[in-house]
Amino acid sequence: MPLVADRCICLRKIEFSETSQILTLFARQGGVVRVIAKGAHRTTKVGASKFGGGIDLLDVAEAVFSHAPHRELPPLTEWRLTEGHRELRRNLRAIYLGTYAAELVTTLVHEHDPHVELFDRLEQSLREVATARREQAFLAFTLDLLRETGLMPELNACINCGQPMSRVARAAFAIDRGGVACGDCAPNFSRRVGIDPRLLRVVQTILTLPRLAGQPQRLPGLTRNQTDPLNRLLAEHIRFSSARELRLARYILAPSA
Template sequence: MPRFKDQAICIRDLDWSESSQVVVLLTETRGKVRGLAKGSKRQSPSSIQRFSGGIELLTAGQVIATSRPSSELASITEWDLQQDHFALRRDLRAQRVAMYAADLCHAMLADLDPHPESFRLLRDLLVALCGGDSMRAEARTPGVEGALLRFQWGLLADCGYKPELTRDVRRDEELATVKTYTFDPVAGGLTSDKGIADWRVRSETVEALRAVAEEGELSGFEPATLERANRLLCVYARTILDKELPTMGVVLGGAAK
């Protein structure tokens, strides 16, 4: 039974009993890990020392666990809490965005499929939402919408679904400059074809996406533009997954792209 230690973020938690939990952790080197933490909620000194008082959703820490070939659940023996991200509890919008991000990671990533870049993206998003990261200090990510846009773009790219923004995905030629584009979710990119009315995208939304793709500044874009870009990527993810996640409502809202 291999024993491992890794950095992790809790993206799902469920009470197994009065004293134990089943959790899903996004780890840095092993990918998404499902585990059973027996006794993690006990308030005895030994349990608090081993589990920091329990494994809570959206917290980050170091996990020590043992994988078991006969079970889908790893046996979690220790959890050293390192980031509680408590600031999320004081900002409802930030908390809901963080819940969506965890939900999207859970849906997009397969179990035990290492995605260190996705781990980094979620870690950086949570820190940014709490208001303490260097990106915000450098004004690279203006607020919640900018942080979410960088996360969604990066996760889609890391999973192999990076949208094509420079070539027409239907005509296989350089994309013409127009005021309004069409996004083809099946082909995974933009086209100047106007045949899909539900996926019309404004040129300023495309420019925001291109800025994210090039790791450029977002401070020059209006908040409404970043919101539209986030909605587009969210709907794209919904199409990829062929289902709407319960938390997608925080992004979709209902306004036009």
């Protein structure tokens, strides 16, 4: 089996037996891959395990693993940690947003499907959720993920009459139609959540901002009063489009009033 070296972010881990871990990794060149880290928790006589005592969620590393798309769980052979996210791990909200971003990637990105730009966006966004820019950085990442996977909902104009959201006073998101409806058309759609049209304009603003590789985007500052309704809408959309539950969504959304 040929070995490949790739920069990876750990998206998901399952402790497997006393010493091993099954990992879902986002590899920069190779896309989402699942590997087994045998002996991750076993320490040698000199006191160090091959993988530094175990791999954590969101860890970024230069990794080496067998390239075997048809094999169930190829082994991870090297893991040289480059970013352990010490800042991020000091803030509970940052941990939730970071791990939820990882869950969204495993939910929407198919295995062995390369997404180099999205990898770079995730790596950048994980640095930003450790800062005061975390709310806008997380929202911008979710929008980029939806765009990259072809699942961006219609948030610009009413899916029924075409009226732009910039001109309506009330709006709702029709979950099973993947788009917004104006206040007049909303009653036609039974599975819907109300949304303030001003927040939809915030989304349009974010979508038109330039992205420069390796640099934080100049995003508008957002509070949770603004991001919670949008994150809730996007979580409903992702659940419906993927037909999968999002385990971490409830940790990042405030309980509804």
